[in-house]
Each structure stands twice: as C-alpha cells, then as structure tokens.
Amino acid sequence: MAQQVKCLVIEDDEQIRALLRSLLTQQGFSVATTASAEEGIAAAEADVFDVVLCDINLPERSGIEALGPLRDACADAPVILVTAYPSIESAIEGMRAGAFDYVTKPFNREELVMVIERALEHRALERENRSLRNMARDSRSFAGLIGESPALRDIVSRIERIAASRSNVLITGESGTGKEVIARAIHQAGPNANEPFLAVNCSAIPSELLETELFGHVRGAFTGAAVAKRGLFEEAGRGTLFLDEIGDLDLGLQSKLLRVLQQREARPVGGTRSVAIRARIMSATNANLRQGIDAGRFRRDLFYRLNVIPIHVPPLRERVEDIPLLAEHFLEKQSGGRARRLSPSALAVLTRRSWEGNARELENVIERALVLSDSELIQPEDLPFEQPSPSEADAELERMLEIAAESGLTVRELADRYIARVVELSGGNKAQAARRLGVAVRTLYRRKPTAPAPVRQR
Numbered sequence: 001m002a003q004q005v006k007c008l009v010i011e012d013d014e015q016i017r018a019l020l021r022s023l024l025t026q027q028g029f030s031v032a033t034t035a036s037a038e039e040g041i042a043a044a045e046a047d048v049f050d051v052v053l054c055d056i057n058l059p060e061r062s063g064i065e066a067l068g069p070l071r072d073a074c075a076d077a078p079v080i081l082v083t084a085y086p087s088i089e090s091a092i093e094g095m096r097a098g099a100f101d102y103v104t105k106p107f108n109r110e111e112l113v114m115v116i117e118r119a120l121e122h123r124a125l126e127r128e129n130r131s132l133r134n135m136a137r138d139s140r141s142f143a144g145l146i147g148e149s150p151a152l153r154d155i156v157s158r159i160e161r162i163a164a165s166r167s168n169v170l171i172t173g174e175s176g177t178g179k180e181v182i183a184r185a186i187h188q189a190g191p192n193a194n195e196p197f198l199a200v201n202c203s204a205i206p207s208e209l210l211e212t213e214l215f216g217h218v219r220g221a222f223t224g225a226a227v228a229k230r231g232l233f234e235e236a237g238r239g240t241l242f243l244d245e246i247g248d249l250d251l252g253l254q255s256k257l258l259r260v261l262q263q264r265e266a267r268p269v270g271g272t273r274s275v276a277i278r279a280r281i282m283s284a285t286n287a288n289l290r291q292g293i294d295a296g297r298f299r300r301d302l303f304y305r306l307n308v309i310p311i312h313v314p315p316l317r318e319r320v321e322d323i324p325l326l327a328e329h330f331l332e333k334q335s336g337g338r339a340r341r342l343s344p345s346a347l348a349v350l351t352r353r354s355w356e357g358n359a360r361e362l363e364n365v366i367e368r369a370l371v372l373s374d375s376e377l378i379q380p381e382d383l384p385f386e387q388p389s390p391s392e393a394d395a396e397l398e399r400m401l402e403i404a405a406e407s408g409l410t411v412r413e414l415a416d417r418y419i420a421r422v423v424e425l426s427g428g429n430k431a432q433a434a435r436r437l438g439v440a441v442r443t444l445y446r447r448k449p450t451a452p453a454p455v456r457q458r
Contacts, residue, residue, distance in 0.1 A: 221270025
C-alpha cells in the first residue's frame with residue numbers, strides 16, 4: 001500500500017486553516033497545521049513532510065522570511081506559498097527565494113490539488129535523479145560500466161569470473177558501445193591492475209608503422225631508425241595490450257600476431273632475438289570476423305586464438321534500461337559542477353531513440369544540450385534532434401487507432417493496453433515506463449486496469 005502523503009499547512013487564519021485541512025484530507029493526505037511561522041518551522045524540524053503550504057502574511061515572521069529555515073528543516077519537501085491577490089508580487093519573490101509555486105486566495109480546489117500534485121511529482125523526480133546519480137556512482141566499480149540492464153549485469157558477472165585469468169579476450173559490438181571500457185574493467189578487476197593498460201587502434205595506423213609500434217625495432221632497422229625502440233608487446237609488461245579494431249589488421253600482421261600468441265614472444269623489426277611477452281592480449285572489433293574469414297580477409301587460426309573468451313556488447317537500443325543511468329552519468333561528467341537535470345519529457349525522448357552511435361552518440365548529445373541550454377532543467381527542445389515530421393509511422397498509428405475503434409475498445413481500455421505494453425517494453429521497470437509515458441510514477445502505481453474486453457476481429 002502506498003504511503004500516505006504528509007502535508008504541513010502554516011496559516012494564521014483559523015477558517016482558512018480549517019478549509020485547507022478539510023480539502024487536503026478529502027484528497028487522502030495526512031495534514032498537520034500551525035498558526036505561525038515559528039510553530040511551522042518547529043513542526044518541520046520534528047517530523048518529515050512531503051509538501052508544505054505556507055501563507056505569506058503571517059504574524060511576527062512572514063512566509064518569505066520562513067522559507068530559509070523551512071527548507072533547512074525539510075529540504076526534500078517543496079514549499080508552496082499561499083497569498084492574497086495583492087501579494088502576488090511577494091509570492092513571485094518567494095519563488096525566486098526557493099519556493100516551488102504559489103496559490104491565491106480564495107482557493108480553487110482543482111488548482112490547489114494540481115499545484116500540490118505537480119510539487120509531489122517534482123519531489124519524486126528530484127529523488128529519482130539523486131537515485132540515478134547514486135546508482136551511476138555505485139556502478140563505477142568496474143571502470144565506468146554504467147547501467148542496470150540484464151545484458152550489462154551478465155557482462156559484469158563474466159568480468160568477475162575472468163578477471164584473474166590470463167586468457168585472451170575478444171570483445172565484439174557496434175562502434176560506441178564501450179568495448180575499450182569493458183577491456184579496462186577486466187584489467188582493473190584483475191591481479192595486475194597496477195601494471196600498464198596499453199591500447200592501440202589497428203585501423204588508425206598504417207601497417208608498416210603499426211608493426212614497429214607493436215613489435216618495436218632495433219637501431220638501423222630502416223631509414224630513420226637512429227635508436228632502438230621497444231614495442232607495445234614488451235612495454236605492456238605483465239599488464240594488458242588492447243588491440244582495437246582487430247578486424248582491420250592486414251594479413252601480413254595477422255600472421256605475425258598469431259606467432260606472438262602461440263609462442264608468447266615477439267621479434268623487433270630488424271632484430272635477430274625475440275623477447276618474451278608476458279602481457280594479456282585483449283582485442284575488439286565492430287566487424288563480423290566470421291564473415292571476414294569466409295571472405296579471406298581474416299585468418300581462421302588467429303580468430304580462434306583471439307576468441308578464447310568472447311564478450312559481446314549489445315547496442316544501446318537493446319539496453320534501454322541503461323539510457324537513464326548513462327544520461328545522468330554524462331550529465332554529471334559534462335556539467336562542470338553546475339547542477340543540471342533532465343526533465344522527464346527529455347529523458348523520454350532519449351529512451352525512445354535508436355542510438356545508432358550508441359553510448360558515444362548519447363554522450364555527444366548530452367554535451368551539446370548542456371552547451372546550448374542556459375537552463376538547469378534540460379528540456380526536449382534543448383536536445384539536438386529534428387522535430388518528427390508526418391511519416392509512415394504516423395500512417396501506421398492512424399491504422400492502429402482505426403482498428404482499436406472498430407474493435408469497440410473504450411478509451412480506458414485502450415489506455416490500459418498501451419500502458420501495459422510500455423511497462424512490458426521497459427522490462428517491468430515502472431519508473432522507466434513512467435518516463436516514456438510522460439507521467440508520474442505514482443500515477444502508474446495508483447492506476448487500476450480495467451478487466452480486458454474481448455477484441456472483435458475485423
């Protein structure tokens with residue numbers, strides 16, 4: 001059963017105080033009332049409240065003067081100021097001082113309830129954002145692996161099992177999914193975490209230069225080799241050498257890498273002696289190496305040497321649960337210490353995107369939004385996305401609505417089915433479903449679905 005909302009009313013007028021108690025009690029709230037700012041502050045210090053209604057014109061100490069102590073006493077509870085029409089300017093001044101909103105006398109019941117509901121949703125959002133930030137911080141035990149999806153939990157579980165091993169690891173997945181982050185997590189979770197972690201992008205360096213980068217060279221091995229140079233195989237010591245985009249390695253270097261993996265030794269370019277290799281080799285690719293084997297671009301024997309322990313990283317569109325945590329992580333990382341938040345509607349926009357560029361694209365989007373927006377609350381219009389135009393998706397939606405209408409579904413039944421589907425697509429996570437639906441989490445928990453009606457076939 002949901003916990004009852006506790007409301008503190010600070011109002012010196014006895015009749016208005018009684019009216020507020022009656023209105024709020026009818027809404028199912030637990031209500032405490034006081035007649036002065038001092039009594040209200042004392043009540044807030046003695047108990048925990050979800051929302052505070054405070055009159056501006058109080059004896060001895062005004063509601064605006066009481067804002068600071070009230071927020072100190074119950075920082076988590078939004079304060080709504082109550083004012084007469086002539087005091088609206090004072091109410092606005094109070095909002096600048098930290099009040100959430102204001103309501104005017106005489107009261108409009110619907111408006112009062114709407115403002116309180118909005119304040120409670122704001123409070124829930126603040127709590128959820130804090131929770132996301134804490135979860136993101138807790139997730140950093142694996143070198144920046146942020147998320148709560150089953151796929152990521154499986155990867156973390158595998159990292160825990162293989163970290164102490166020296167076996168070769170092949171990490172596959174689309175660009176931007178965080179393959180190097182996972183390789184670093186494996187390294188840091190292992191017994192040689194204090195040893196070097198060296199990463200090289202095999203597609204970014206020409207083959208002739210990559211060979212000397214990996215194997216090193218002796219003095220005079222080629223024109224310009226005035227001094228000997230140790231290769232990365234040797235420099236990595238007992239640490240990790242991470243070979244990114246291994247699928248772009250040319251066949252000549254593939255043969256030499258195969259020998260390193262088989263013999264655990266490497267010979268510098270131009271040298272006659274081999275050096276022992278003690279480093280753990282991890283590699284990653286966004287290419288399908290099996291297709292590369294069939295096409296003659298990748299050696300089958302090298303593939304099996306690299307693929308001792310495979311780890312596949314699913315794209316972000318298949319890990320929707322991870323998007324809010326990653327967004328919060330990037331927001332905190334990029335905001336430079338300034339308090340910035342994502343609105344529920346902006347978060348819903350982010351969770352609905354397919355993210356072809358994966359986490360890397362998400363980080364770029366968050367960075368651009370922070371640069372382009374001056375507000376502390378990031379809204380959908382701050383995100384660098386084009387507004388959707390009429391498309392085939394709109395036509396499909398119209399077709400689905402037509403089928404629903406012809407099937408005799410009521411509006412309530414249609415809403416229930418849609419909500420249930422969104423909750424299902426959110427993996428049963430009602431907080432995430434609420435963000436996608438653009439409603440408060442409390443709304444989903446309170447809503448009781450109607451009994452399913454039979455759908456008539458067309």
